[in-house]
Amino acid sequence: MSILTVDLQDKTFANGLQAIRELSFTVQSGEFVALVGPSGTGKTTVLNMIAGLETEFVGAIQAPREALSYMFQEPRLMPWLTVENNIRLVLDAPCLQIDSQRFARMETLLQQLGLTEFRGAFPKQLSGGLKRRVALARAFVTQPQLLLMDEPFQSLDEPTAQDLRQILLQLWADTRPTVVFVTHSLNEALQLADRILFLSARPAQIVLDYSVPLARPRSMVTSDLQALHSQLLQQYPQLLSGSLKEI
Numbered sequence: 001m002s003i004l005t006v007d008l009q010d011k012t013f014a015n016g017l018q019a020i021r022e023l024s025f026t027v028q029s030g031e032f033v034a035l036v037g038p039s040g041t042g043k044t045t046v047l048n049m050i051a052g053l054e055t056e057f058v059g060a061i062q063a064p065r066e067a068l069s070y071m072f073q074e075p076r077l078m079p080w081l082t083v084e085n086n087i088r089l090v091l092d093a094p095c096l097q098i099d100s101q102r103f104a105r106m107e108t109l110l111q112q113l114g115l116t117e118f119r120g121a122f123p124k125q126l127s128g129g130l131k132r133r134v135a136l137a138r139a140f141v142t143q144p145q146l147l148l149m150d151e152p153f154q155s156l157d158e159p160t161a162q163d164l165r166q167i168l169l170q171l172w173a174d175t176r177p178t179v180v181f182v183t184h185s186l187n188e189a190l191q192l193a194d195r196i197l198f199l200s201a202r203p204a205q206i207v208l209d210y211s212v213p214l215a216r217p218r219s220m221v222t223s224d225l226q227a228l229h230s231q232l233l234q235q236y237p238q239l240l241s242g243s244l245k246e247i
């Protein structure tokens with residue numbers, strides 16, 4: 001059953017810059033899809049359109065906006081709220097009573113993410129990795145049907161990013177939301193996704209719709225992954241020519 005349909009003919013900003021031309025894809029319920037493409041090609045713009053934050057475009061999008069979470073590049077925590085209240089914020093309940101089911105879900109996430117001891121801390125007291133953990137808890141606590149993630153582990157050191165990818169996969173396996181995950185890292189996409197949509201340089205178009213042939217659960221550092229990375233680039237040399245040379 002499809003949960004997300006994106007059918008875009010054109011997205012041109014007011015300054016005349018055309019970010020997207022003829023970009024269409026469908027995502028099945030529970031699927032983990034990565035959008036991979038070079039910097040500035042319109043990946044964030046696509047997520048913003050799916051979320052309903054960007055409404056000026058030619059085309060149509062069907063998405064479950066009432067059951068959607070969006071994890072941004074920066075964790076975007078409210079500096080004046082504690083870890084716990086940053087999570088409660090999306091339940092509309094900072095400092096208030098919440099029902100026992102939602103409370104239990106929040107507690108489980110705090111534990112799974114190793115945040116219990118930091119529940120009373122403020123964002124400025126947290127490392128970058130811990131802030132991302134809070135953002136992950138906030139993204140999952142509402143039990144979204146669709147989770148949009150925009151390079152959420154960028155600018156972290158690699159071991160911290162690996163830990164967070166592992167945690168993300170565990171959380172995803174528990175409740176199986178549909179995920180659209182933007183990255184410019186082919187390795188990250190191969191580690192996480194069922195399917196990778198490779199985008200061209202601007203105006204963004206899909207150059208390859210690739211199903212990742214790796215079983216789950218996936219180990220994070222495997223020779224399988226390295227082999228697949230090289231095989232993919234051998235098979236589709238166009239990914240390396242010009243538009244995707246950074247991957």
Ligand SMILES: Nc1ncnc2c1ncn2[C@@H]1O[C@H](COP(=O)(O)OP(=O)(O)OP(=O)(O)O)[C@@H](O)[C@H]1O
Pocket residue numbers: 013014015017019037038039040041042043044045046184
């Ligand atoms: N409001 C805007 N007005 C004009 N141009 C914009 C606007 N927002 C984004 N752009 C431009 O549109 C293009 C696509 O931006 P977008 O942020 O979607 O790319 P991206 O693929 O997510 O890039 P990155 O990987 O660097 O985050 C970029 O060239 C960007 O500078």
